[in-house]
Amino acid sequence: MPSSALAVLAGSLPQLALSTDPGDLEHYGRDWTRRWTPAPLAIARPADIGEVQAIVRWALAERVALVPSGGRTGLSGGAVAAHGELVVSFERMNRVLDFDPADRTLTVQPGLPLERLQQAAAGHGLLYPVDFAARGSCTIGGNIATNAGGIRVIRYGNTREWIAGVKVVTGTGELLDLNRGLIKNSSGYDLRHLMIGSEGTLGLVVEARVRLTDPPPASSVMLLALPAMDALMQVFDVCRRRLALGAFEFFTDRALHHVLAHGAQRPFEETAPFYVVAEFDAADEAQQAAALAVFEQCLEHGWVTDGAISQSAAQAAALWRLREGITESLAAHRPYKNDIAVRIGAIPAFMHQMQAIFAREYPAFDVVWFGHIGDGNLHINVLKPADLADAAFIEQCEHVTRLLSETLQACGGSISAEHGIGLVKKKYLAGTRSPAEIEVMRGIKRVLDPAGLLNPGKVFDTP
Amino acid sequence: MPSSALAVLAGSLPQLALSTDPGDLEHYGRDWTRRWTPAPLAIARPADIGEVQAIVRWALAERVALVPSGGRTGLSGGAVAAHGELVVSFERMNRVLDFDPADRTLTVQPGLPLERLQQAAAGHGLLYPVDFAARGSCTIGGNIATNAGGIRVIRYGNTREWIAGVKVVTGTGELLDLNRGLIKNSSGYDLRHLMIGSEGTLGLVVEARVRLTDPPPASSVMLLALPAMDALMQVFDVCRRRLALGAFEFFTDRALHHVLAHGAQRPFEETAPFYVVAEFDAADEAQQAAALAVFEQCLEHGWVTDGAISQSAAQAAALWRLREGITESLAAHRPYKNDIAVRIGAIPAFMHQMQAIFAREYPAFDVVWFGHIGDGNLHINVLKPADLADAAFIEQCEHVTRLLSETLQACGGSISAEHGIGLVKKKYLAGTRSPAEIEVMRGIKRVLDPAGLLNPGKVFDTP
Numbered sequence: 001m002p003s004s005a006l007a008v009l010a011g012s013l014p015q016l017a018l019s020t021d022p023g024d025l026e027h028y029g030r031d032w033t034r035r036w037t038p039a040p041l042a043i044a045r046p047a048d049i050g051e052v053q054a055i056v057r058w059a060l061a062e063r064v065a066l067v068p069s070g071g072r073t074g075l076s077g078g079a080v081a082a083h084g085e086l087v088v089s090f091e092r093m094n095r096v097l098d099f100d101p102a103d104r105t106l107t108v109q110p111g112l113p114l115e116r117l118q119q120a121a122a123g124h125g126l127l128y129p130v131d132f133a134a135r136g137s138c139t140i141g142g143n144i145a146t147n148a149g150g151i152r153v154i155r156y157g158n159t160r161e162w163i164a165g166v167k168v169v170t171g172t173g174e175l176l177d178l179n180r181g182l183i184k185n186s187s188g189y190d191l192r193h194l195m196i197g198s199e200g201t202l203g204l205v206v207e208a209r210v211r212l213t214d215p216p217p218a219s220s221v222m223l224l225a226l227p228a229m230d231a232l233m234q235v236f237d238v239c240r241r242r243l244a245l246g247a248f249e250f251f252t253d254r255a256l257h258h259v260l261a262h263g264a265q266r267p268f269e270e271t272a273p274f275y276v277v278a279e280f281d282a283a284d285e286a287q288q289a290a291a292l293a294v295f296e297q298c299l300e301h302g303w304v305t306d307g308a309i310s311q312s313a314a315q316a317a318a319l320w321r322l323r324e325g326i327t328e329s330l331a332a333h334r335p336y337k338n339d340i341a342v343r344i345g346a347i348p349a350f351m352h353q354m355q356a357i358f359a360r361e362y363p364a365f366d367v368v369w370f371g372h373i374g375d376g377n378l379h380i381n382v383l384k385p386a387d388l389a390d391a392a393f394i395e396q397c398e399h400v401t402r403l404l405s406e407t408l409q410a411c412g413g414s415i416s417a418e419h420g421i422g423l424v425k426k427k428y429l430a431g432t433r434s435p436a437e438i439e440v441m442r443g444i445k446r447v448l449d450p451a452g453l454l455n456p457g458k459v460f461d462t463p
Numbered sequence: 464m465p466s467s468a469l470a471v472l473a474g475s476l477p478q479l480a481l482s483t484d485p486g487d488l489e490h491y492g493r494d495w496t497r498r499w500t501p502a503p504l505a506i507a508r509p510a511d512i513g514e515v516q517a518i519v520r521w522a523l524a525e526r527v528a529l530v531p532s533g534g535r536t537g538l539s540g541g542a543v544a545a546h547g548e549l550v551v552s553f554e555r556m557n558r559v560l561d562f563d564p565a566d567r568t569l570t571v572q573p574g575l576p577l578e579r580l581q582q583a584a585a586g587h588g589l590l591y592p593v594d595f596a597a598r599g600s601c602t603i604g605g606n607i608a609t610n611a612g613g614i615r616v617i618r619y620g621n622t623r624e625w626i627a628g629v630k631v632v633t634g635t636g637e638l639l640d641l642n643r644g645l646i647k648n649s650s651g652y653d654l655r656h657l658m659i660g661s662e663g664t665l666g667l668v669v670e671a672r673v674r675l676t677d678p679p680p681a682s683s684v685m686l687l688a689l690p691a692m693d694a695l696m697q698v699f700d701v702c703r704r705r706l707a708l709g710a711f712e713f714f715t716d717r718a719l720h721h722v723l724a725h726g727a728q729r730p731f732e733e734t735a736p737f738y739v740v741a742e743f744d745a746a747d748e749a750q751q752a753a754a755l756a757v758f759e760q761c762l763e764h765g766w767v768t769d770g771a772i773s774q775s776a777a778q779a780a781a782l783w784r785l786r787e788g789i790t791e792s793l794a795a796h797r798p799y800k801n802d803i804a805v806r807i808g809a810i811p812a813f814m815h816q817m818q819a820i821f822a823r824e825y826p827a828f829d830v831v832w833f834g835h836i837g838d839g840n841l842h843i844n845v846l847k848p849a850d851l852a853d854a855a856f857i858e859q860c861e862h863v864t865r866l867l868s869e870t871l872q873a874c875g876g877s878i879s880a881e882h883g884i885g886l887v888k889k890k891y892l893a894g895t896r897s898p899a900e901i902e903v904m905r906g907i908k909r910v911l912d913p914a915g916l917l918n919p920g921k922v923f924d925t926p
């Protein structure tokens with residue numbers, strides 16, 4: 001049936017870019033996770049919304065599942081096609097369609113890479129503020145599908161906050177034009193927000209209108225060395241009160257170790273167990289003086305043991321590299337990743353519990369953590385020892401994830417802060433969402449995708 | 464059946480505050496609209512979440528519809544109970560439950576008036592920034608149900624942006640604890656945002672965790688007189704570029720006329736057809752000088768003919784009163800209200816079309832408009848001539864609303880920016896939302912309220 005179905009598609013949409021080349025199947029069939037073997041039916045690369053709708057109607061008639069595909073930089077398997085699905089790649093729908101100066105919005109196609117969106121905004125003297133390390137490869141469609149966060153959430157929020165409108169094609173082939181750029185719109189349910197973060201399971205994002213803002217004032221970056229985990233929240237509290245924060249990130253000595261091994265410059269003579277990178281507005285002398293005062297206050301209380309404040313853009317970039325280079329520096333070690341969130345107030349207790357779990361369960365593993373303290377978001381990367389088999393390694397990590405999930409459930413946290421659930425965290429969803437919530441989600445899925453064709457098996461299983 | 468059903472409720476929940484007093488039925492059975500005759504079955508005033516759940520389970524068993532009730536300041540009939548519904552008033556659930564200093568959130572019950580929420584935030588040195596004239600009477604539960612906007616949206620967004628978590632009881636009596644204060648949470652569909660703005664048709668808001676922020680810097684208020692409608696967008700553009708705007712409101716000479724008749728002080732000797740009230744950060748001399756420069760630039764271009772900048776808090780309050788006093792000054796005239804939104808870029812063309820419709824269809828009516836230009840939100844108040852019968856007046860206004868709705872549909876606008884759809888705008892929903900969207904909304908309603916008990920007939924009819 002699949003190959004005859006494909007013939008039907010090719011016949012009804014002769015102009016559609018369609019590939020069954022084995023290299024393409026492998027390339028488009030997976031994301032940055034490596035646990036699944038890609039096995040899509042074929043790769044379709046539609047050129048416009050009409051082709052997307054035609055693909056969905058074909059899928060409905062032929063009962064073929066669809067996997068939407070952006071930059072495939074996801075870390076949860078949300079873009080994996082391992083069961084004969086048709087991959088719908090948006091890479092040909094990658095243009096900026098319009099800039100509206102009065103509304104300060106860009107209308108874009110889903111396959112536009114984040115970095116090109118940022119550049120288009122800058123070209124109009126404005127800022128698209130969502131930002132993270134995968135900016136060059138990830139696409140705005142994927143960002144919307146996972147409600148991507150990143151390093152500026154503390155000031156600007158997640159992707160959700162910047163989507164003024166979104167067009168989606170549902171599982172019945174309907175095109176919904178949601179919110180259309182309005183700032184105020186109390187006219188029925190906000191389906192735009194329902195789509196954002198739904199990981200392609202409710203609709204395919206085919207266009208978005210993103211809001212832009214003023215560029216931020218001049219900023220500086222401060223790197224602080226902390227003697228103990230407990231100092232983190234105290235340093236955060238002081239920084240938040242006295243500085244205009246644009247970012248507040250932390251990482252551990254293990255993270256620093258890997259970044260340095262990857263070529264970054266050692267910031268301080270002595271190592272410390274924890275580090276903070278804080279970016280703050282430094283447009284005038286008062287703001288610069290405040291940063292110095294914050295540093296001195298922290299030093300006085302013993303919350304930091306060393307520090308540096310950037311005096312140039314180059315220095316700021318060097319300090320940022322210590323944080324932003326972590327993920328890349330770990331890639332060769334095939335890390336198992338957790339991406340969890342708790343309320344800020346719950347961080348100290350949670351981190352102690354987490355540390356106890358790691359000490360007990362991972363005595364021999366290299367565990368690297370870092371994250372966005374100002375958003376309550378911690379990233380944990382467990383590195384695979386070279387002599388351990390993949391399966392045994394993942395089994396041990398999954399065991400710890402179960403323990404983490406229970407700890408998160410007890411404190412109201414989330415098993416995925418910004419990567420999404422996809423395939424990787426599906427079995428832990430019930431620790432974050434109640435059975436009643438999951439039932440509601442299943443019900444909503446049935447409304448928007450009654451045949452269960454859109455990214456099936458992602459987020460939750462549909463019976 | 465109804466009265467026996469009530470006996471069942473009273474019997475199973477003997478401690479529940481329940482009233483069938485005719486004065487209560489009248490008082491709690493309606494909102495600020497006056498088109499419907501209240502006719503609820505009874506008024507329940509639960510004291511906690513458990514009682515709300517028990518009420519829903521009873522309603523399910525007895526097939527009694529429920530109308531949630533906050534401050535009943537709504538202008539769309541969303542809280543009207545005219546068909547034997549049980550009104551569920553949250554006025555006994557009106558407390559602040561918790562303040563979390565690390566997360567900077569207040570956890571509150573739904574019946575808490577907005578003004579008391581603002582005061583509680585101020586008591587902790589923080590700001591809850593959503594604000595509008597009904598602050599003393601409206602409640603946070605109602606604000607969430609309509610995604611209330613108001614006068615600071617240009618800087619702070621709508622209610623939606625400030626809800627870090629919400630507990631709702633669905634139409635099956637399930638308690639959903641949605642998002643729980645997390646900043647990042649990409650773990651399945653964001654049902655919190657689905658609930659916000661759903662006007663009590665998907666769930667009853669029984670608790671909310673609201674986010675607070677830093678108090679704004681010192682500000683001043685500028686009143687500008689404009690010679691023509693076309694100058695509005697030019698003034699807005701200059702103000703937005705050069706000032707840090709906290710509000711940008713406009714009103715017409717007819718609005719000023721009524722506010723002055725209601726006791727406000729005339730600002731300028733000469734009247735102008737349009738006025739703008741702009742609030743801007745004025746923490747230092749540079750910001751104050753920028754405001755003066757903006758005024759001079761506008762004067763030079765002929766976009767304004769007169770202006771005043773507040774030099775004290777009292778002067779700022781007096782200027783604000785010219786805008787904030789409008790609704791109250793019109794109340795005695797029983798105005799018919801439109802509350803529409805378009806994209807900012809669509810304002811000029813839309814306002815011309817709207818003006819043409821008014822000139823043609825309302826030759827003899829006093830039409831007062833004002834609104835939030837920075838949000839694309841216009842409020843139109845049509846005053847009933849004393850000698851015209853209610854029915855004839857409303858018929859003529861509804862005719863114009865149909866024309867407005869068609870114009871809005873053509874330009875992608877919304878029939879309700881911030882009041883909600885309720886009963887009043889239900890027949891125009893199809894001008895703002897497509898048939899496919901409305902079908903999806905109906906499907907979602909069936910998932911969360913399969914028996915159709917929650918605020919039935921509001922937003923849309925359920926077959």
